[in-house]
Amino acid sequence: MRKTFAVIRREFIERVRTRWFWVGTILGPLLMAGLIGLQVLLAGRKAGDRSIAIVDATTTGFGQQLTTQLGSAIARFHVTRIPHAPSTPDSLLGEVEAKHLDGFLLISDSTLEFGTAEYRGSNVSSVADMEQLEGALRRLVFAARLERRGIDTLLVQQAEIRIRLATHKVSGRKLTGESGTQSFLTGFGMAILLFVAILIYGVNVMSSVLEEKTTKIVEVLISSLRPFELMLGKVIGAGAVGIVQLTVWIVSAKLLSGASTRLGPGGAGGFGSPGAAGGFQFPQIPTTTLIIFVLYFLLGYFLYAAIYAAVGAMSSTEAEARQAQVPVQLLLMIPYVSFFGILNDPNGSLAVWMTLIPFWSPIATPVRWGASPIPVVELVASLAILLVTVVVVTWVASRIYRVGILMTGKRPNLKELVRWVRAA
Amino acid sequence: MPEPIVAVDRITKRFSGHTAVDALSLSVAPGTIYGLLGPNGAGKTTAIRMIMNIIVPDEGTVRLFGAHGTGRDQSARIGFLPEERGLYPKMRVLDVLLFLAETKGVDRRSARIKATEWLERLGLADWRMRKVSDLSKGMQQKVQFISTVLHEPDLLILDEPFSGLDPVNSQVLRDTVVEWGRRGKTIVFSTHIMEHAEKLCDNVCIIARGKKLIDGPLSAVKQTHGGRHVAIAFDGSGGDSAAAAVLADRTLVAKANDYGQYAELELAPGADAQEILRRLVGAGVRLSRFEQVEPTLTKIFIDLVGPDAARAAAVPETAHA
Numbered sequence: 001m002r003k004t005f006a007v008i009r010r011e012f013i014e015r016v017r018t019r020w021f022w023v024g025t026i027l028g029p030l031l032m033a034g035l036i037g038l039q040v041l042l043a044g045r046k047a048g049d050r051s052i053a054i055v056d057a058t059t060t061g062f063g064q065q066l067t068t069q070l071g072s073a074i075a076r077f078h079v080t081r082i083p084h085a086p087s088t089p090d091s092l093l094g095e096v097e098a099k100h101l102d103g104f105l106l107i108s109d110s111t112l113e114f115g116t117a118e119y120r121g122s123n124v125s126s127v128a129d130m131e132q133l134e135g136a137l138r139r140l141v142f143a144a145r146l147e148r149r150g151i152d153t154l155l156v157q158q159a160e161i162r163i164r165l166a167t168h169k170v171s172g173r174k175l176t177g178e179s180g181t182q183s184f185l186t187g188f189g190m191a192i193l194l195f196v197a198i199l200i201y202g203v204n205v206m207s208s209v210l211e212e213k214t215t216k217i218v219e220v221l222i223s224s225l226r227p228f229e230l231m232l233g234k235v236i237g238a239g240a241v242g243i244v245q246l247t248v249w250i251v252s253a254k255l256l257s258g259a260s261t262r263l264g265p266g267g268a269g270g271f272g273s274p275g276a277a278g279g280f281q282f283p284q285i286p287t288t289t290l291i292i293f294v295l296y297f298l299l300g301y302f303l304y305a306a307i308y309a310a311v312g313a314m315s316s317t318e319a320e321a322r323q324a325q326v327p328v329q330l331l332l333m334i335p336y337v338s339f340f341g342i343l344n345d346p347n348g349s350l351a352v353w354m355t356l357i358p359f360w361s362p363i364a365t366p367v368r369w370g371a372s373p374i375p376v377v378e379l380v381a382s383l384a385i386l387l388v389t390v391v392v393v394t395w396v397a398s399r400i401y402r403v404g405i406l407m408t409g410k411r412p413n414l415k416e417l418v419r420w421v422r423a424a
Numbered sequence: 425m426p427e428p429i430v431a432v433d434r435i436t437k438r439f440s441g442h443t444a445v446d447a448l449s450l451s452v453a454p455g456t457i458y459g460l461l462g463p464n465g466a467g468k469t470t471a472i473r474m475i476m477n478i479i480v481p482d483e484g485t486v487r488l489f490g491a492h493g494t495g496r497d498q499s500a501r502i503g504f505l506p507e508e509r510g511l512y513p514k515m516r517v518l519d520v521l522l523f524l525a526e527t528k529g530v531d532r533r534s535a536r537i538k539a540t541e542w543l544e545r546l547g548l549a550d551w552r553m554r555k556v557s558d559l560s561k562g563m564q565q566k567v568q569f570i571s572t573v574l575h576e577p578d579l580l581i582l583d584e585p586f587s588g589l590d591p592v593n594s595q596v597l598r599d600t601v602v603e604w605g606r607r608g609k610t611i612v613f614s615t616h617i618m619e620h621a622e623k624l625c626d627n628v629c630i631i632a633r634g635k636k637l638i639d640g641p642l643s644a645v646k647q648t649h650g651g652r653h654v655a656i657a658f659d660g661s662g663g664d665s666a667a668a669a670v671l672a673d674r675t676l677v678a679k680a681n682d683y684g685q686y687a688e689l690e691l692a693p694g695a696d697a698q699e700i701l702r703r704l705v706g707a708g709v710r711l712s713r714f715e716q717v718e719p720t721l722t723k724i725f726i727d728l729v730g731p732d733a734a735r736a737a738a739v740p741e742t743a744h745a
Contacts, residue, residue: 006526014515216510220571223476223506224499224527406478 003225004233011208011237016244024200025245029252049076050129052121053092053104057084062112066140073136084108089120096122105133112144184343187370190293191339193246194363198300199332201242202308203325208234209312209405210321218405227402235305242301250290293366295383300362303390304332306397313404314412324411335363346372355382358389396421427490429454429579429610435474435484437467437634444470446634447484452612452627457605459625460614461721463729467634468614469507472583475612476504488579500529503577507584507614509568513557517548520556521571528575535574542570546596562593569597573604580604582613586620598624618722628721632729642721649724654697656704657686657713666707676700686713 015021054070056063067081082088082104095101103121111117117137123129143156209231212218221230307328315321335342335354342351346368354364355374361382368374374382403420404412412420430452437445445467452458462468473479475486477494488498495502511520518539525535543549546566551559559567565588572580585601586594601624605611615621621628622642629639638645658667671680671689676699679690691697697716704711719727 002529003527006523009526010515010519010523013519014512211512215513216506216508217512218510219473219478219506219508220504220510220524221527222478223495223502223504226496 004229004236007225007230007233008237008240011234012240015204015238015241021241021245025248028245028249029256032249032253032256049078050102050123051078051080051100052133053095053101054079054081055084055088055092055104055106056081057106057108058111059109060112062109062144063107065144066107066137069140070136073140074132077133093120096120105137112141112148115141183371186289187339187343187367190289190366190370191336191363193249194293194297194300194366195332195336197242197246197297198304198362199329201238201301202304202328204238204241205234205305206308206312206321206325207318208238209309209401210315210318213313213405214317222405227405228398231306231309231398231401235302235309239298239301239305242297246297289366289370292369296362296366296386299383299386299390303358303362303386303393304328306390306394310397310400310404313401314407314417316408316411320411331359332363335360335367338364339367342368343371352378355379356385358386361386399423426454428452428487429489430458430475430612431487431490432471432475433485433487435471435481435486437470437474437479437482443634445474445481448631448634448636449484450629450636450639452610454610455605455608456610456627457601457625458610458612459621459628460612460631461616461618461621461628461725462614462631463616465633466616466631466729468616468631469583470634471631472507472581472612472614476502476581499527500575501578503572503575503580505569505572505580505582505585507587509565509588511556511564511568511571513555515556516553517543517556517559517567518552520567521574524571525574528577530575538574538576539570542574543567546570561588562590565589566593566596569600573600578609580609580611580613582611584615585613586615586617618720618725622721630725630728637728638724645724646718646721649719649727652691653717653719653723654689654691654700655686655713655715655717656689656711659710659712664709667704667709670700670703670707670709673703676703688717 052070054063054067056067063081067079070077071079082092084106089104089106092101092104096103099122101121102123103119106118106120108116119130119133139160143153143160146156147153212221218230225233308325311324311328312321315324338350338354341348342354342364345351351364351368354360355368355378357364365374365379365382399421400417403423428451430450432448432450434447434449435445436443436447448467448471450460460468460471470479474481475488475495477486477496486495488495489501491498495504512523515523518536521539521543522532522535525539526532530538540549540552543552546569548559548563548566548570551563556564556567569585572582580601582601585597589597598620601611601613605624613624625642627639627641628645630637630645638648640648658664671677671687674692676692676695677689678692678695681688681690689700691700701711701714704714
């Protein structure tokens with residue numbers, strides 16, 4: 001046990017000493033902070049004023065009406081009306097180029113009839129501008145059409161009042177105070193974190209195994225340590241680094257979420273207004289979710305780290321190992337890419353199966369939990385299956401590891417692997 | 425006779441098709457410096473790996489310190505230098521030594537003291553906080569040697585300890601081995617360089633193609649194969665043809681090697697050196713030297729494994745487990 005501890009200690013210290021550890025640990029929260037800062041910045045900044053001309057080719061008074069209404073609908077749009085003449089579009093293009101105008105809208109009678117209109121400008125790539133313009137245009141045309149049929153303006157205004165659907169997640173017969181968007185974000189965030197963390201630390205174990213093999217130091221180690229002690233020490237040591245790094249990330253995410261709530265415009269309601277920039281907010285992560293997350297991270301990590309240790313042991317070069325680990329990575333990717341499906345139907349058969357299959361449950365279960373509570377029976381079954389698999393896979397991996405670390409030359413095929421596992 | 429420190433009983437290891445070690449038995453008494461000699465591919469490394477329980481013999485048993493159990497169980501008492509050297513290139517020299525000592529069960533504090541002592545002694549004190557990869561190959565070898573002896577093992581097992589070392593460092597290492605031997609430690613080392621073995625060993629075992637050819641105390645080995653060689657030199661005042669006639673007598677001389685300054689004769693079976701002397705003097709040959717010589721280990725080695733060695737070299741020694 002003391003020897004295993006020496007391995008854990010070495011693995012941990014040496015990894016923490018690398019530049020990459022610090023870059024990764026600090027860069028994670030910095031990226032998050034940057035993201036929030038950017039959002040706050042975008043939200044805090046008033047989107048710029050725009051000068052727009054309406055080239056009116058209508059024969060009714062609609063163009064005139066639209067000009068005044070559009071100006072009042074979007075305050076930052078300064079709208080001028082120019083009667084249509086064959087040469088106007090060309091001369092306006094010059095105005096746009098000279099930056100006197102941001103763009104111009106071409107409307108005609110068919111705008112009301114068939115809903116066609118054209119906008120030419122330098123700001124067409126601004127999603128916010130175009131969404132607002134199109135939205136306002138749609139509403140105004142809609143109202144104008146109804147009015148033309150003699151429907152009361154007041155009635156039209158009343159009919160226009162939109163529904164805002166507030167979503168709240170229910171868990172354990174009570175409101176969690178979490179909105180649908182937040183649930184989604186929690187699930188998404190967990191899927192990314194789990195996938196990245198398990199992959200990174202698993203690959204760390206692999207390269208550590210490979211390093212000892214290629215530098216030949218493993219022969220000295222094996223003369224005083226049992227292979228299993230060595231493998232276990234590596235897995236735990238690299239995992240401890242992962243825990244430290246994840247803790248830093250999660251704590252800083254928590255702190256940042258508090259900071260962003262204070263800084264962010266409109267606080268909790270920030271997500272309600274689509275199209276408006278900003279309002280990004282870190283979801284509050286309940287403790288149970290955190291426990292589930294950590295539990296599945298640990299089990300998932302042990303499962304994949306053992307596999308990665310075996311992959312490292314059966315390879316002789318870095319290139320060979322990279323190639324050999326592709327199937328493992330793909331296996332881990334399956335629950336990651338299907339997180340959307342899980343979130344869409346957290347109690348559907350896809351989600352349930354993903355919760356139960358041990359190679360996928362480490363990512364799938366926390367994601368599913370983030371979206372909807374999981375029946376206790378399923379959760380217990382998922383954990384039990386995963387735990388048993390971890391034990392079995394670790395055993396098999398240690399058998400492969402034991403033989404593999406002293407092997408050089410050709411990578412073994414499946415038949416040889418089976419023989420390694422069976423070897424006494 | 426005291427219980428042997430290493431008792432190997434008919435160990436055999438086969439690798440896909442060829443037998444690397446074939447029913448090898450040997451026994452190393454406490455306090456001896458034991459040379460495991462053999463040409464490339466003789467199975468030395470495989471034998472040592474089996475002694476260390478890094479690979480398991482197909483047949484036969486290994487007992488260390490008279491106890492059952494494996495080399496790993498006794499690892500605190502064994503220092504092992506494998507044929508293929510290796511350290512963690514990115515670790516600091518001192519940290520590597522501490523870690524390796526820890527895996528032998530030494531606590532970090534005393535390991536630190538001893539490591540510092542050793543580094544100073546081998547002229548590496550200034551390098552202890554440097555990365556291993558910053559060191560030259562020779563320095564790395566010294567660091568690895570320190571890691572082998574840091575925990576003051578009773579038994580040292582060194583696989584080709586001198587390969588890759590320059591004469592100066594080779595001498596440093598030889599001195600250390602001799603000193604270790606004087607302190608009553610047991611040392612087993614393999615080599616294919618007979619000069620090293622001749623200088624260091626009190627016991628040898630020569631193997632070729634996985635089989636033991638001879639073993640025992642160096643003096644006994646020399647005796648068995650010795651006393652059959654005579655070096656002669658003429659004083660140059662004639663009688664060469666008379667001498668040639670005597671030396672051509674195959675009942676007396678099996679083989680004569682003329683080295684120019686002197687000639688070395690190998691006696692024919694049953695021949696007596698004194699008879700040759702009598703015949704030469706009787707023929708009027710004037711001798712400036714007539715000496716019965718002990719054969720060098722190299723000579724014995726070549727005589728024993730000569731024909732085999734060339735063939736065995738085709739089999740790679742780094743065997744696959």
